[in-house]
Amino acid sequence: xxxxxxxxxxxxxxxxxxxxxxxxxxxxxxxxxxxxxxxxxxxxxxxxxxxxxxxxxxxxxxxxxxxxxxxxxxxxxxxxxxxxxxxxxxxxxxxxxxxxxxxxxxxxxxxxxxxxxxxxxxxxxxxxxxxxxxxxxxxxxxxxxxxxxxx
Numbered sequence: 001x002x003x004x005x006x007x008x009x010x011x012x013x014x015x016x017x018x019x020x021x022x023x024x025x026x027x028x029x030x031x032x033x034x035x036x037x038x039x040x041x042x043x044x045x046x047x048x049x050x051x052x053x054x055x056x057x058x059x060x061x062x063x064x065x066x067x068x069x070x071x072x073x074x075x076x077x078x079x080x081x082x083x084x085x086x087x088x089x090x091x092x093x094x095x096x097x098x099x100x101x102x103x104x105x106x107x108x109x110x111x112x113x114x115x116x117x118x119x120x121x122x123x124x125x126x127x128x129x130x131x132x133x134x135x136x137x138x139x140x141x142x143x144x145x146x147x148x149x150x151x
Contacts, residue, residue, distance in 0.1 A: 015070060016068075016070060016077050016080045017068070017069035017070035017080075018066065018067065018068050018069065018077065018080045018084050019066070019067050019069050019084075020064055020065065020066050020067075020084055020085070020088060021064070021065050021067075022059050022060055022061070022063050022064040022065070022088070023059075023060040023063055024057050024058065024059050024060070024092050024095070025057065025058040025060075026054060026057050026095075026096050026099060027054060027055040027058075028052050028053070028054045028096075028099075028100070028103050028107065029052070029053055029054070029055070030049055030050060030052060030053070030107065030111060031050050031053060034050035035050065036048065036049055036050070040129065043129065043130075044129065044130050044131075044132055045115070045119070045129040045130070045131050045132070046132050046133075046134060047111065047112075047115050047131060047132070047133045047134070048134055048135075048136055048139055049111055049133055049134070049135055049136065050135075050136055051100075051135060051136060051137055052100050052103065052104060052107050052135070054096045054097075054099075054100070056089075056093070057089075057092035057093060057095070057096050059088055059089070059092050064088070066084070066085070104135070108133045108135070111133045112131045112132065112133050115131045115133070116130075116131045119131065
């Protein structure tokens with residue numbers, strides 16, 4: 001979306017609003033080769049995992065639709081549309097970054113399940129320990145930089 005307005009002297013020129021819509025596929029992942037910490041504390045296996053990352057979003061270019069939401073006779077709508085078209089990739093990357101907060105809890109649950117299953121298959125007492133996942137940034141952003149206290 002390109003919402004721009006200009007002023008000529010002290011007289012504001014009308015804004016031009018253009019919009020684009022398209023299906024976009026976002027893929028998020030945890031790097032299994034990055035540093036992971038496993039800490040057993042009070043019978044709970046805490047797993048400190050790297051931050052969620054994403055691949056370059058896949059915009060379905062064949063299904064992009066553009067629309068002029070607000071036109072102006074005094075402004076160049078074509079230029080606004082071209083600016084929007086050239087920023088589709090950048091906008092989809094920004095959206096992928098924003099979506100990380102939306103996928104964090106799903107990622108946490110899936111990672112807990114992954115580690116729980118790995119423990120159960122790999123160790124005879126693996127089913128004994130509940131698993132809790134914390135993302136490295138959550139640990140680094142906490143005041144104590146330690147795992148949550150007992151209880």
